Amino acid sequence: MSVLSLINLHKSFGSTHALAGVSFEVARGEIVALLGPSGCGKSTLLTLIAGLDAPDAGEILWEGQALAGTPPHQRGFGLMFQDYMLFPHMNVGQNVAFGLKFIPQNSHEMQRVGELLELVGMKGYERRDVSTLSGGEQQRVALARSLAPNPRLLMLDEPLGALDRTLRERLLVELREILRRVGQTAIYVTHDQEEAFALADRVVIMNAGQVEQIGSPQALYRHPASPFVAQFLGFGNLLVGEVHRVGAGWMLSTAVGEFSAPAGSLSAHREGAVMVLLRPDGVRLAEAGEAFQVAGIVQEVSFRGSVQRLGVRVNEVLLRFDFAGQVPLPEEGAPVRLAVPPEAVQAFI
16 A cells, blocks of 8 residues: 655756656555666655655645645654764764654653664664764664654665675665564665665656656566666667568567567557667577577677676677676677577667
């Protein structure tokens, strides 16, 4: 059941349209990531939900009730930023307890602080000076403080952005486990695809103040809805193509060859210009005597950990494909033939 509903939100700053008709819903206990490049409207959207600013048009509903006119401190929402904003004159326990100042004081306050610190893996740190903590530890304290008043909705604006990659990846897993454990409804803002995919139940991809696509990480990765989404998710190999009918099927003609259109890939069966994506993870080396669809010269071979990336130049177009780390690949300058199954091809009409 949806608890937060955003309906056709618009927001402009002078001549700049920060949001242009944003609509989606968030279910109770769901973690939704807002993903997109800088300036796409992610943080503006958070400020509207939090009540720090008002939309020019549209509605924000919580459990069906409009929030227009409800001040931030009465919305019951929590915010956590990249800058943890811990109070240097307070110890760890006092920083966490600060979040409790927005609810009535009671004899269980310090017990609640201990429970929260245990939740984030910092049991026994109550009296530690925050200046002695590492970046990761400060992030945990900030999270405990954000969870202290039991917010109806927790909004996190790039909270891991200041951490190094190794620590960020570890805390990302822990953050998801913590939010899951308490059943916290959350919106997580990031420009990092890996963060969004690892944390969220659903991802909202934004571009220029609008929603490009909403779906589970798996759905977005397997079926990007537009060239922008494909490019933002790191898929290169976008080509201009033409759709034409061949018998009962459809073919896609591009500068690097012709490809069978997979069933259902052309939502509107018509001839004409399209953008064609050759998925970098969907091809394989053609075997001897096997029909192939891409033939070219290897331009580059690079090791990427779990995969090797092969750059192939075909008719002056450089395509890049990924192969499992142990697959033997031809050397730079060698000819190569690649089999491209229909499921590795997607057309955007």
